[in-house]
Each structure stands twice: as C-alpha cells, then as structure tokens.
Amino acid sequence: MVTHVSMASLKLVLLLFILSFFNLNTCKAQEQNTDPVYLYHNCSGGNTTANSAYQLNVGTLFSSLSSKSIEFSNDTVGTSSSDRVYGLFMCRGDVPTALCQQCVFNATRRLRSECSLAKQAVIWYDECTVRYSNRSFFSTVAVRPRLGLLNTANISNQESFMKLLFSTINTTADEAANFSVGLKKYATKQANISGFQSLYCLAQCTPDLSPQDCRSCLSGVIGDLPWCCQGKQGGRVLYPSCNVRYELYPFYRQVTPAPPPSSPLLPPPASANSQGGGGISTGTIVAIVVPITVAVLLFIVGICFLSRRARKNQGSLKEGKNVDDITTVESLQFSFGTISAATNNFSAENKLGEGGFGEVFKGALPTGQEIAVKRLSKSSGQGGEEFKNEVVVVAKLQHRNLVRLLGFCLQGEEKILVYEYVPNKSLDYTLFDPEKQRELDWRRRYKIIEGTARGIQYLHEDSRLRIIHRDLKASNILLDSDLSPKISDFGMARIFGVDQTQGNTDRIVGT
Structure with a gap:
C-alpha cells in the first residue's frame, strides 16, 4: 500500500514538472509567434x-531584402548614380530567422505604401529595422531621425535606479560594440535592483559599423535616455544605426539552460531496507518537490502576465521640432519672438492668405527651414492648456498626404500653429489659374485624387485618433514641389475648440 501511494506521488511530481515546463514553453512560443510589432517610420529626402x-529600383531592393533569411543584409540596386538605391535591414539579435524574415517583409510592404515616392526612409519594428536611401550610408553612423519609446510607469527611487541603469547599459554597449561572432553587434545584460526585481538591458548596432563607430553611436542613444525616459520603468532610443532598450521584465529571448538531471530527485531502488532510517523517504521528497514546483509554475505565469501588461503600457516619443518630436508640449512649443522674427513681424509681404480660422503667413526659422504660420483668430473657445493638449494630439497624425504640424505658439491671447511650408499653394489656385491648370494632365490629376483619398482614409480609419475633417475643399488641399497633395486644416475642430465628438447635431459644418 505504501509503495502504491509513493508511486502515485511520484507521478504527481512528474506531472507538475511537465506542466511547469509546458507553460514556460507555451509562454515563449506565444512570444516567438507574435506578429512583428510596428513602431514608427520616417520618409525624407524629397520625392x-x-x-x-x-x-523601380526601390521595389527591386525591397524584393531582394525580403528574400534573405539572415539577421542582417545590405544591398545596392541601380547602375547609374542618379537612380541607384542603397538599403539594409537588421533584425534584433534574439529574433528567430522566420520572424526576422516576416518582419522585413512587413516593413518593406509598409514602406511601399507610406513612403512610395520618398528618396530616403527608415522604419522601425520591435523585431527589425529597414532603411534605404539614394546615397550610400553603409558603414556610416546615422543618428537622425531618432525615435524614443517609454513605459509610462514611474520608478520609485529614481536617483539610484538611473545610476544602476547607466552603469549596466554602458557595460552592455561595450559588449555589443566588441561582439564579433556572426552578423551581430548585439548584447544583453541583467542587473539586480532588489531581491525581487531585476533590470534588463539591450544594445545593438548594425554589423557594418566598426567597433569604434558602434560604441560612438551607442553613446549617443544612451545620452538620449534622460530626454526620453528619465525616471521611467522602461524605455528605448533608436537611431537608424543603433539602439538601446531597458525594462523591468525580460523582453528579449534567452537561451533556456538545460534542466538539471532528474535522477537525484528519484528515490533509491526499492529494497527490503528501503523503509529504514538510513535514507530519505519518498514522502519527504514529495513534500519538498511539490511546493517548489508549484512556486516555479506560479512564477512563470506571473512573468508572462507582467511582460504582456508592460508592453501595453508603452508610450511613444519622437525627435525634435525640426524632425519628429511630437509627444511633449515642450518639444512642440515655439516662442512668440521666434515666430515674429520668422514672419518679419507678420508683415503683409509674408501673408499667404486668410481662411476661416485665421491668417496664414510664410516664414523661415533660423535653421533655414521654411514654415507656414497660421495665426488663429481670437474667437477660439479653447483655454491655454486645452489648446496645448489638442495640438499634441493632432501633431501625432503623420502621413505623406497630410500637411505636417510642427508646433505651436501660445502667448496671451495669441494662438499660433506652425506647419511645414508647401510651395505650390492650394489645389484651387492651380485649378483656376489659366497658366497653372495646364500642368494638370490626367496623370497628375489622378495622383492628386489618389493622394487625397489616402490622406482621408488615414484620418478616418488608419490613425489612432479618428478625425473627421469637416471642411475638405480644394483650398484645403495643398500641392508640394511634385504636385503631390497634402491635406491641411485637419483637426482644426479640436484645436480651435469646436465640439467634434457630438453624434447628433443640427448644425452643418464646412463649405
């Protein structure tokens, strides 16, 4: 009877071990089979x-990169310097080959759509980075555009945590820069915060960089961590050539060490003396092993749960006023003196026109960047803080067929919006000008129709925040240097304080 009970107990122990390792493998399988996670893209260099x-060469390049089944590859397509395109992809060092290939495929497909005419572009996924340009950039450090992502939860003891973070992330960067096995410049480190909490760090460069250039690039992203993630429980900064990340959970894949041999857990062979006082009884072994197994099982489940929840708490941050910094109010705000100087004190010579929300002036920043300044009329229903918050929301809407909102100025009753300058004025100016309308052959008209539709589709369906324009017309469709359309004045109902959320209204808005 005792032997029967002992065997049943051993079966229970083995079953619990099997369940614990099955749960661990299930959790990892869910992580590994997750679709690639899109973060952000940037189109630049003109059209x-x-x-x-x-x-056509860009399309050939994308096909070439997507066909590779390795972690990193660069390629050049084109015979003449005028149409040659350079491109590369890099997958995160722990990403399996199949997921890497899927990530590159998804990234090139999105670039075909979002940056179809751009001469240069970079796109970041959680699992990979893809980049192309009309200029050779291989073995060269690129630090712009940059992208920051942060976990919105705060750390409790910020001073000691940031000290530990910088120490660990710099050690990780040193190791990544000098890693020379295969096609990787990649490293991870784990540091102990307390008895119950650990810090996980990752650093990576594109393998075409020298160790010195890689470390220089990583020094830049590490230096940007306070800009991005000061006092936060997790965050990362990504450059086209390198990136770092830290979290309080293991966000990267680790090689699972082989489990210890199970034979020491088994009782000695049964004998006439097996129930004597000289050995450990089966019941004792069961009493020790079962609680440990259950604890391990609960720990693994908890890690999986915290990992998924932490990913949902990720917020985003982009680079400065002249590039893509569109998360914080401070990064978007211009001083009134800067705007006044840029527009020659809102002179009549700089005036581009006047619409329903106010006057528009052309200006130039000290960097030489041309801007369009919309000086809102003073009938806005928004308070200062509400105005700032809505500008931040609308500035996050970015699409090649939308006029980019660069920032704002708020001083007293002055409320000013700063946009990118679009040189060919509005569609109605071109349509009704006898000379200009000759430029609109059917191919260009179709391109304008298609681009406008893409911009509206993004506002209505594809953006995180659904925006209804409420006043789409030819004068609100601007044309860039290639006569590609860019929709303007979207989100004005939010910025200007008009209620856009009511489902039922008797008031017709727009023209």
Whole structure:
C-alpha cells in the first residue's frame, strides 16, 4: 500500500514538472509567434516621380531584402548614380530567422505604401529595422531621425535606479560594440535592483559599423535616455544605426539552460531496507518537490502576465521640432519672438492668405527651414492648456498626404500653429489659374485624387485618433514641389475648440 501511494506521488511530481515546463514553453512560443510589432517610420529626402527608374529600383531592393533569411543584409540596386538605391535591414539579435524574415517583409510592404515616392526612409519594428536611401550610408553612423519609446510607469527611487541603469547599459554597449561572432553587434545584460526585481538591458548596432563607430553611436542613444525616459520603468532610443532598450521584465529571448538531471530527485531502488532510517523517504521528497514546483509554475505565469501588461503600457516619443518630436508640449512649443522674427513681424509681404480660422503667413526659422504660420483668430473657445493638449494630439497624425504640424505658439491671447511650408499653394489656385491648370494632365490629376483619398482614409480609419475633417475643399488641399497633395486644416475642430465628438447635431459644418 505504501509503495502504491509513493508511486502515485511520484507521478504527481512528474506531472507538475511537465506542466511547469509546458507553460514556460507555451509562454515563449506565444512570444516567438507574435506578429512583428510596428513602431514608427520616417520618409525624407524629397520625392521622386511615380514609376521612375529610382522607384523601380526601390521595389527591386525591397524584393531582394525580403528574400534573405539572415539577421542582417545590405544591398545596392541601380547602375547609374542618379537612380541607384542603397538599403539594409537588421533584425534584433534574439529574433528567430522566420520572424526576422516576416518582419522585413512587413516593413518593406509598409514602406511601399507610406513612403512610395520618398528618396530616403527608415522604419522601425520591435523585431527589425529597414532603411534605404539614394546615397550610400553603409558603414556610416546615422543618428537622425531618432525615435524614443517609454513605459509610462514611474520608478520609485529614481536617483539610484538611473545610476544602476547607466552603469549596466554602458557595460552592455561595450559588449555589443566588441561582439564579433556572426552578423551581430548585439548584447544583453541583467542587473539586480532588489531581491525581487531585476533590470534588463539591450544594445545593438548594425554589423557594418566598426567597433569604434558602434560604441560612438551607442553613446549617443544612451545620452538620449534622460530626454526620453528619465525616471521611467522602461524605455528605448533608436537611431537608424543603433539602439538601446531597458525594462523591468525580460523582453528579449534567452537561451533556456538545460534542466538539471532528474535522477537525484528519484528515490533509491526499492529494497527490503528501503523503509529504514538510513535514507530519505519518498514522502519527504514529495513534500519538498511539490511546493517548489508549484512556486516555479506560479512564477512563470506571473512573468508572462507582467511582460504582456508592460508592453501595453508603452508610450511613444519622437525627435525634435525640426524632425519628429511630437509627444511633449515642450518639444512642440515655439516662442512668440521666434515666430515674429520668422514672419518679419507678420508683415503683409509674408501673408499667404486668410481662411476661416485665421491668417496664414510664410516664414523661415533660423535653421533655414521654411514654415507656414497660421495665426488663429481670437474667437477660439479653447483655454491655454486645452489648446496645448489638442495640438499634441493632432501633431501625432503623420502621413505623406497630410500637411505636417510642427508646433505651436501660445502667448496671451495669441494662438499660433506652425506647419511645414508647401510651395505650390492650394489645389484651387492651380485649378483656376489659366497658366497653372495646364500642368494638370490626367496623370497628375489622378495622383492628386489618389493622394487625397489616402490622406482621408488615414484620418478616418488608419490613425489612432479618428478625425473627421469637416471642411475638405480644394483650398484645403495643398500641392508640394511634385504636385503631390497634402491635406491641411485637419483637426482644426479640436484645436480651435469646436465640439467634434457630438453624434447628433443640427448644425452643418464646412463649405
């Protein structure tokens, strides 16, 4: 009877071990089979024309990169310097080959859509980075554009935590820069915060960089961590050439060490003396092993749960006024003196026009960047803080067929919006000008129709915040240097304080 009970207990122990390792493998399998997570993209360098040799070469490059089944690859397509395109991809050092290939495929497909005419672009996923340009950038450090992501939860003891973070992340960067095995410049480190909490760090460079250039690039992203993530429980900064990340949970894949041999847990062979006082009884072994197994099982479940919840708490941050910094109010705010100087004190010579929300002036920042300044009329229903918050929300809407909102100015009753300058004025100016309308052959008209539709689709369906324009017309469709359309005045109902959320209204808005 005792032997029967002991065998049943041993079966229970083995079953619990199997369940614990099954749960661990299930959790890892869920992590590994997750679709690639899109973070952000940036299109730059001006536009080319549709179906040009350069754009055809970009398509060939994408096909080439997507076909590779390795962690890193760069390629060049094109015979002449005018249409040659350079590109590369890099997958995170712990990402399996199949997921890496899927990430590159998803990234190139999104770039075809979002940056279809751009001469340069970079796109970041959690699992990979893809980049292309009309200029050779191989083995060269690129630090712009940059992207920051942060966990919105605060750390309790910020001073000691940031000291530990910088010590650990710099050690990780040193190791990544000098890593020379395979196609990787990648490293991870774990540091103990307390008895119950650990810090996990990751650093990586594109493998084409020298160790010195890699470490220089990583020094830059580490130096940007306070800008991004001061006092936060997790965060990362990404450059085109390198990136770092830290969290309070293991966000990267680790090689699971082999479990210890199970034979010491088994009782000695049964014998006539097996129930004597000289050995450990089966019941004692069961009493020790079962609680440990259950504790391990609960720990693994807890890690999986915290890992998923922490990922949902990720917030985002982009780079400065002249690039993509669109998360904080401070990063978007211009001083009134800067705007006044840029527009020559809102002179009549700089005035571009006047719409329903106020006057528009052309200006130039000290950097030389041209801007369009919309000086809102003083009938806005918004308070200062509400105005700032809505500007931040609308500034996050970015699409190649939307006019980019660069920032704002708020001083006294003055409320000013700063946009990118679009050189070819509005569609109605071109349509009704006898000379200009000759430029609108059917191909260009179709391009304007298609681009406007894409911009509206983004506002209505594809953006995180659904925006209804409420006043779409030819004068609110601007044309850039290639006569590509850019929708303006979207989100004005929010910024200007008009209630856009009411489902039932008797008031017709727009023209």
